[in-house]
Amino acid sequence: MLRRIAFLMCLALAGVGARAQTALDPALVERVRQLAETAARATAPPGTRVAVEIGQLDARLRLAPCQQIQPYLPPGIAVWGRSRIGLRCTVGAARWNVTLPVRVSVYGRVVVASGPLPAGVNLSQEQLAMADIDIAAEPGAVFTDASQLIGRTLARPVGAAEAVRAPALKSRLWFTAGETVQVSAVGEGFAVSSEAQAMSAGIEGQEVRVRFESGRVASGRAVGERRVELLL
Incomplete structure (x- = not known):
């Protein structure tokens, strides 16, 4: 009987420790906020203001105690709006990896x-x-x-x-098939421009094929009035 009581007490203490781990340390919350703000400002227009709301970890989580938690940006997740910041335990009895909901306003x-x-x-x-x-x-x-x-x-x-x-907005029609267009290609340390014939209609932002005087065919993007930018 005493052994059973001791076992139940251990389970209770473990549960308390796990639930306590879901309550984030204020210093960690601030690190998460700074990470989200920095990432949002990197793509925010000049003169804008960024605000970050930090959510809560799922109360159903049972995380082992951790001495060092590292916040990070999960790959492929947009930072603006409703997003998530990753939290991983790097020093602890058990390594875990979870995400924390955040809302980033710009x-x-x-x-x-x-x-x-x-x-x-x-x-x-x-x-x-x-x-x-x-x-x-x-x-x-x-x-x-x-x-x-x-x-x-x-x-x-x-x-x-x-x-x-x-x-x-409706996409604009920049030119029609058969029109002569100005084709430009810009890369690191170079810029090339020449004329070509559009092989299809040039709809704003969409891919279009052009034929140069040499007969070579290339693909580009309609970016303006009779203007095409090569896809490099």
Whole structure:
């Protein structure tokens, strides 16, 4: 009987230790915050403000006590918006590896809709305004200059005070098949430019094939009015 009681006490103590491990040390929380902020600022536009909210580890976790926990950025995970920071035990009785939920907000002044805008509308200055919003709340590039959007057509509705993001815009037709286009290739220490004939329509941001006077065919990306950038 005494042996059974001792066994149950050991289990209880182990459970307490494991639950205590889910309560993160304030110094570790600050390291996680700094890691997330640094990663977010690396891709944030100038003049924006980054804020990080740290979540909690899953209460169901039973982690062995650890003397040294290393926070890290999991590969392939976007830092903006709802994300996760990895935590791994590097010095302890048992090595473990978990992720901690975080929310990274990036506040900036960008172009928003001054009122509800339906799909298909051609944007005008009166339909646009500037506002400070969390640009990390949704995917898609934002705009800081309303003149870049004048005349563009919406592919989907945009709500009032909602940022007008790149995915909401219809892609522009930069040139048609058969047109002569200016092809450029830029690399480390070099830049080459020449003319070629478009073999298909050049839709903004999409791949297009061009044929040079020599007969050589190459693939590029439509980037502007009768302009193609080679895919190196």
